[in-house]
Amino acid sequence: MPSETLGQYEIEYSGVLLPDSEHWAAYLTVFAPSPNPMHRNNIFPNQRVSVEHVFATQDEAQQEAHKVGTEMINQCNSSKS
Incomplete structure (x- = not known):
């Protein structure tokens, strides 16, 4: 699963083949910083996004x-400013 660090946050994103279909769905997980380096703070559990597509x-x-x-992440960062 591809991932990217954006500032203090980490996102994991993927395309998942829909059951009984030839189409794919977009899935996303977002992690926030954690004081424990062995733990990631999951603030947006893995779920389908853009469900209408x-x-x-x-x-x-x-x-x-x-x-x-x-x-x-950009919205979160801009609301902190």
Whole structure:
């Protein structure tokens, strides 16, 4: 599962093949900083995002999940300012 660190947050994003389908869904998990380096603080558990869309390829679904995760982190950071 691809992941990326954005500031203090880490996102994991993926494309998941839908059951009985040839289409893909976008899934996202967001982790916040934790004082324990062996533990990640899961603030947005792995779940489907952009539920109104299905994607033709896994890559398209991953790109959408990455976009949603980036937007969530940017909104969080801008509200702290």
